Amino acid sequence: MMYNLKPPRAFLLIGLLTLMSLIFGACGGAPATQAPTEAPTETPTETPTEAPTEAPAAAPTEAPTEAPAAAPTEAPTEAAAATPSALEGVTWQVTGYRNLEGKPAAPEGKAIMTFQNGQLTGNSGCNGFFASYSVDGAQLTIEPGGSTVMACDEVTMAREQAILANLGEVASYVVEEGQLNLFDADGVVLLSLTAQVAPTLDGVVWQATNINNGREAVIGVIEDAAITAVFAGDGSLSGSAGCNNYITSYTVEGDKLTIGMAATTMMFCAEPEGVMEQEAAYLAALGTVASYSIQDNVLELRTADGALAARFVVATDSVVVGPEAASADPDPVAEDATGEPVALAAAASTVPGGRVTAPLGVNIRVGPGTQYPIVGIAPLGATGEIIGRSADGQWWVASVPTAPNGQGWVAAAYIEATNAENVPVLPAPPLPQVTAAIQEGVPYQVPQNVILFSASRVLREGNRAYDLEDIYAVQATPGAQAEMVVNNAMQPALSPDRAVLAFYSQQSDKLGVGGYDVNTGRRLRFSRFIEDSQPRWSPTGDRIVFASNRQGDRRWRIYITPAVDKENPNDMNYVELDFGKDPDWHPSQELLILKGCDPTGNNCGLYTMGTDGSNRTQFTNVASDSLPRWFPDGSAVVFMSEGRDGNWELYRANVADGSVTRLTNDPAPDGLP
Structure with a gap:
């Protein structure tokens, strides 16, 4: 079937400068409920809770998936209506919206809004706006009001027009774990917003x-x-x-x-x-x-x-260093360290100073943490001037003329400090960013005998930290170092001929299933819906199967699409098969395995199904069985499950007789085969 998007109707703009006082809304909100221990997942920490599968409400806790970070929560229903208090009294910042062409996009500027006592106020990137709204359970109706009439650049104005137009189409909403999603009458996500955490005076x-x-x-x-x-x-x-x-x-x-x-x-x-x-x-x-x-x-x-x-x-370029960056762990110099000795600025007797006490010397870094590069080594007994400290007191800042900004950071555990009671707290520099191996327009050869996986990293902007997912490649040998291959992406899937790397893209302008032609470095798009995820290749490399909860009921479905670039919106054709998620393609047959339930929402577990949607057959009968993967010869399936033994473990199920064998046995969650 073919899916086409159309832009929503325009939101009424009225210049009412006298109502600018309505723009400012309250910040804050109720704290989130403590979540239970999570299974292993590739979903970033700040990702909204994944939409449920077709399992009934009484089914055991759903297994983690590799759902995209931008995937919205489940659409509201009468049985699970949101409360106005969750919507109101919070300053919401737009993190995603449908542009005027109906395509998902992420704002480059800041757009915020606040719902309070039937009045919606905010700023859409250039102009302040106001409107009225009414809430009935999970249903939300927004009546256009007015806006200031300042002129900004064309990109900002187009983004603003789209955001305001989306507000006029809103029919329902969901608030979950600090994430607000606004839906149209068909259940399509129009706007995704995140609750702003108001900074406190300290710690910033x-x-x-x-x-x-x-x-x-x-x-x-x-x-x-x-x-x-x-x-x-x-x-x-x-x-x-x-x-x-x-x-x-x-x-x-x-x-x-x-x-x-x-x-x-x-x-x-x-x-x-x-x-x-x-x-x-x-x-x-x-x-x-x-x-x-x-x-x-x-x-x-x-x-x-x-x-x-x-x-x-x-500040957007510095942080007050927290425990995760200003590590309290010692930073010893390795016996085989090759760092060059660093000259420290001499300290007068009346100014703060320090002496190195570590037998092997101390590492001088460009920032307060072991994630920062080493400038050199100060040997045992070296003395120098202390000009600052980290907020937690675990790192001193020494005057090092050869270091960036003349500042070198050393672990306080290895320094005997004098006159340092009143040294100032200095902001930490941004954490170093790693460059991905695959760059757009540059050919890349995927090494042989590598394991592709995704892992999270912390990106800091000001006093905020974000968990991002990146794809890495590591040689299948002990002690090998992983190389970042693609940034802002997860769920890697290499085509059988090793020519195309498909993945779920978290890049703001390319959300959904995408990839790279590694021979040319050309960036590819295989879908245009932010909800599309979990790509897997056909044995011949001509098609991709994936899962999505793009439709209005937010239920997960299985789709197959030709493995061709879809830069042209008219090429957005997808064959919808049936309900389910976590698909994997048999290595040699037109056969899929997936997580799902029967048509009534019962008998959940793993199912096999033809690539035309026929012959859906139950393979396992435990609802938490998830993320199945075929053995290379198709003789068995490995999957993860919590409900079998009370902990997330890996299992093998033989195709011939259906027998299941537990593969792992560790108190920590095991998964993501």
Whole structure:
């Protein structure tokens, strides 16, 4: 059958500048319920809970799958109506939408909205807007209101028009685990949004955008003279004043904030012009602060009479290092280390300093954690100046002239520090990014005898961290190092002739089943629905089977599509077979195995089925049996299951007699064969 998309009707735009006060909505929401221990999964941490399969509500807990990160939650039903409280009082940020051509897209800019007491307000990327809404169970109706009429660039305006148009089509919604999905009357996801977590005063790197110059004027911060502020949990405030680092103390009581006199380093900066005057004005402004507020990730510090002292936003290029980046684990120098000795800046007796106490020396890194590259090694007994620390106190920052920004990070466990009680907390640099082996337009040869798999990594933006999935290749030999092959992708499937690597793409403009022609580096698209996932190849390499919950009822179905690039929307043809998920193609026959149930939603387990949808036959009868994979000779199937022995384990089922053998036996979950 053929699926075509059409753009939704336009959302009414009315310029009402006098109603701009409606734009700002409340932040926050109820905390999520603690989830039970999860089975192994390739789904990123922040991914919404996967839509249920056709198993009935009373079926055992569903097995994890390789469902795409962007897959929306199950469409609302009368039996499971969402409550208005889950929708309201939260600032929602748009993470996905249907563009004017009806295709899934991700916003490059920031679009937010808030539902509160029947009024919807927000900003769609350029203009503020408002509307009214009504909720009846899981049904949501939005009545167009108005918008400001500012002009922005064409891309932003097109995105804004699409988002507003989608709002006019909304018929229902689902809120689950901090994710809001808005559906049209056919159950198609129009908008996906994530609850904004309002930052607290501490634990965030704040970057100043405006300061009071002390002459009754609020001015912008000079370019290339960034001012930062880090409010630590121990009551210290530190950062960069534009030229010098500073440290002081602060106290908070409600929204009242008092900041002490700052101590600074004593550098003089000639450039950029005016930086020293700006620094003096900023430090003076800190002394006048009497209160603070945080709204939409903006921190404002105000004086006792309400004047603005300074305004900050959350920094997007630095973080307050948490336990996952500022590892408390020792960072010993290996006996066979090849790092070059590093010269440290000498420390005067009156300034903070340190001496290396590790017998083999200490690694000097470009950031506070073992994920950061090593600049060199400071040998036992080396001394130098300490200019900062990590927020958790596990890493010192030493003055290293040859290191990036003149800063080298060392594990505090190996340093005997002196005069270091008041050194400032310094922001950590962004974690290094790994370049994928396959680049668009560049040929790539998939090595022989490799295992393809996907794994998560942490991407940090400001004080936020994201789990992303990437595809790796590793030689099937002990001790081999994995190589990143494709970033923002998961569920790899290499064609029989090794010419095309298919996968589920998490790239914002190519969500769904995609791939690479490895001989040319050409990027391919095999589907255009963000819900399509779990690709597997036919033995001849001419077709791909996949699973999707793209339809309005959000039930998983099996599809087969020709393995040709679908850049042309008219090529979007897919053969729908039957309900099910986790498909795998027999290595030599027109036969599939999948996870599913009978037509009544009962007798769930693994089923075999012809590639034309015929001869659906039950293969196993435990509802949690999932992710089946054929043996290379088709004689057996390996799968994962929880319901058989009370823990996620791997099993083998023989095709000849149906006998099942447990393959793993470990208290930790085993799965994803």
